[in-house]
Amino acid sequence: MKVISSRDNQHIKNCLKLKQKKYRDDTKLYVVEGQRIYDEVTTYSSHSIKQVFVVETEVAKYNFTSLSADIFIINDKLMQEISDTTSPSGILAILEKPIWDIETVKQEGKLLVLLDNIADPGNVGTIIRTSAAFDVDGLFLNKGCVDPYNHKVVRATMGGILHLPIFANITISDILDFKNAGYMLVGTSLDNAINYYEYDFTSPTILVIGSEAFGISLELLNKCDKLVKIPINPAMDSLNAGVACGIILSEARK
Known part of the structure; x- marks a missing residue:
């Protein structure tokens, strides 16, 4: 010392x-x-x-x-x-920082989460914590997201960051590689979507969570194979991104 x-x-x-x-x-x-x-x-x-x-x-x-x-x-x-x-x-x-192998995740994973342009440290930290709690096989963040190793994010994960493979700066090309490997890209949206509990999560799935303000970007939305929604009071515009992710992951792990 x-x-x-x-x-x-x-x-x-x-x-x-x-x-x-x-x-x-x-x-x-x-x-x-x-x-x-x-x-x-x-x-x-x-x-x-x-x-x-x-x-x-x-x-x-x-x-x-x-x-x-x-x-x-x-x-x-x-x-x-x-x-x-x-x-x-x-x-x-x-x-x-641990070094995770994305090819191993691709081959062995079944349920992944992709964050699209979520810049709020509290939301990202909560989603990391929730994903770790539900044994998600990997978490992806694109360039529009806050750094997962930001001090505020790490604190909000409550230790979850220690138990989950995390990949930052994920590109559309990376996601297409996973789709070509058999993954379904499932976006969260209020429009043209089925209820989240109607989707079969036994298929290899990447769940896409967009920002509360703007939702999923159009480029990524157009690549989604399915869209799911959480039925809510019509007087409310949306749910917090972390809350929405937790609800859907709970269903996915039933």
């Missing part, structure tokens, strides 16, 4: 830079915060821990002896600096 007391320390500077998407992309690293998700990483996850920052008063809570990562003890002020929350929990870890 090493003690860091200065904001000018290079490890602190690097940790702060992980709030930037470009730096996360360049380094293939991201940040998780809090005891709950840290315990999940060390117990269940294959995500590799590179560094841990822990405040002095919290060190006794953890057993770092079997951890190969660098452990840095910092004060409350530094934790407040590097944390993305107003009330830091006292521990923060830098993890290496």
Whole structure:
């Protein structure tokens, strides 16, 4: 263990830079915060821990002896600096992004979720959490989506990001490859759609969730094999994207 007391320390500077998407992309690293998700990483996850920052008063809570990562003890002020929350929990870890094989997912998967231009971190985090809970085989995000390793997204996943293959910057070409491999592309829409519980989810399926404001993009909508809807009160325009995804995935896993 090493003690860091200065904001000018290079490890602190690097940790702060992980709030930037470009730096996360360049380094293939991201940040998780809090005891709950840290315990999940060390117990269940294959995500590799590179560094841990822990405040002095919290060190006794953890057993770092079997951890190969660098452990840095910092004060409350530094934790407040590097944390993305107003009330830091006292521990923060830098993890290496896992490398998932899209061909393996294509061959072995049965139920996948594709997010189309969803920019809200809370919605994306909720959908990742929900997808992990329902054992979805993979989650795709196109370029219009927020980075799944954004601090706010990671926090909203409540650990779900550790248990799900995630692929960002998915293209139409990638989706067509899955369709050619036998997957049905099923979009969510209020127009010309069947009720979601009428669709047979035993077929290999990619469920497409669009943004609440604009729905699924026309280019992707035109590639869908089926459209499904959730019957709702006609006085309401739509459901939250995360809620809609959860309802449909619950049906898919019956």
